[in-house]
Amino acid sequence: MLNLCDPRTIKQVMDMFGLNFKKEFGQNFLTDNMTVEDIADACNDDKDITVVEIGPGIGCMTRELCERYSRVVAYEIDSGLIPVLKYTLDGYKNVIVINEDIMKADLASALAPYFEMGKVAVCANLPYYITTPILMKLIESNLPFDSITVMVQTEVAERLAAGAGKKNCGAITAAIDYYGDAKMLFTVSADRFMPPPKVTSSVVRIDLWKDKPIKPIDEALFFRTIKAAFEQRRKTLPNSLMTGFPEISKERLTEMIVECGHKPDIRGEKLTVADFCALSDLIYNELNK
Numbered sequence: 001m002l003n004l005c006d007p008r009t010i011k012q013v014m015d016m017f018g019l020n021f022k023k024e025f026g027q028n029f030l031t032d033n034m035t036v037e038d039i040a041d042a043c044n045d046d047k048d049i050t051v052v053e054i055g056p057g058i059g060c061m062t063r064e065l066c067e068r069y070s071r072v073v074a075y076e077i078d079s080g081l082i083p084v085l086k087y088t089l090d091g092y093k094n095v096i097v098i099n100e101d102i103m104k105a106d107l108a109s110a111l112a113p114y115f116e117m118g119k120v121a122v123c124a125n126l127p128y129y130i131t132t133p134i135l136m137k138l139i140e141s142n143l144p145f146d147s148i149t150v151m152v153q154t155e156v157a158e159r160l161a162a163g164a165g166k167k168n169c170g171a172i173t174a175a176i177d178y179y180g181d182a183k184m185l186f187t188v189s190a191d192r193f194m195p196p197p198k199v200t201s202s203v204v205r206i207d208l209w210k211d212k213p214i215k216p217i218d219e220a221l222f223f224r225t226i227k228a229a230f231e232q233r234r235k236t237l238p239n240s241l242m243t244g245f246p247e248i249s250k251e252r253l254t255e256m257i258v259e260c261g262h263k264p265d266i267r268g269e270k271l272t273v274a275d276f277c278a279l280s281d282l283i284y285n286e287l288n289k
């Protein structure tokens with residue numbers, strides 16, 4: 001059996017199929033078996049589940065997922081890698097590879113049969129050029145994923161797992177907190193990839209809430225509030241909200257922030273998801289008077 005983490009083997013397989021690493025697809029392949037096994041192990045506590053892998057590359061993690069879990073559905077954008085995966089995954093009966101851009105995929109219909117069979121989890125060494133859009137697509141789909149385990153650049157991982165209202169948080173932190181519980185698992189140095197990326201990577205697991213603990217009156221308005229608060233993050237909250245909600249006066253926005261129990265000069269990054277929910281509910285009432 002080929003060791004798909006061995007740099008020489010990776011090179012041989014790529015050469016065999018006449019392929020080069022495509023920077024535009026964020027192709028940095030893992031070269032460390034232990035890391036691949038640790039990510040696959042961390043993906044989910046149950047084994048009789050479907051795992052959706054995004055970006056299988058030449059299939060090193062795909063194989064480990066096939067060994068551990070009942071079913072694997074792998075989305076790969078690069079059509080050049082499809083014959084490679086056919087070759088490296090030969091013999092695995094529990095995997096299907098879909099040659100599609102995950103951002104364009106109709107996940108609700110493609111994954112419906114798998115949700116009917118039981119739990120579905122996501123596992124990926126994500127292409128870094130598109131980390132946040134992929135995560136937002138997955139969580140905003142409102143599909144009942146059980147967990148999402150991803151390797152991303154450490155700076156992004158820290159933001160995902162920071163907890164809203166804490167240092168390093170951003171709009172994505174609040175969004176992730178709304179949908180689930182994110183934990184930083186471990187860090188992987190750049191020399192464990194081929195070619196090595198410029199940054200360190202970390203693995204984060206998000207366990208999605210079955211029943212969301214925070215329930216804003218209007219979800220779209222809740223996200224608009226978060227977006228407005230972080231878009232002008234150097235400004236105080238009333239000033240950044242003013243740009244996002246030009247239809248409400250600064251005085252009224254300040255009153256609402258104080259009504260929520262905050263100082264008027266607070267910055268958006270200090271707010272928790274519950275704070276954003278309370279504030280967006282007040283904004284909702286203001287807009288629907």
Ligand code: SAM
Pocket residue numbers: 025026027028029030054055056057058059060061075076077078081100101102103125126127128130
């Ligand atoms: N899983 C392999 C590993 O860990 O070695 C490869 C990971 S590599 C960082 C990212 C993979 O995602 C590449 O195979 C790339 O072609 C694929 N990819 C990039 N953009 C994608 C997209 N929009 N949809 C699906 N796959 C994508």
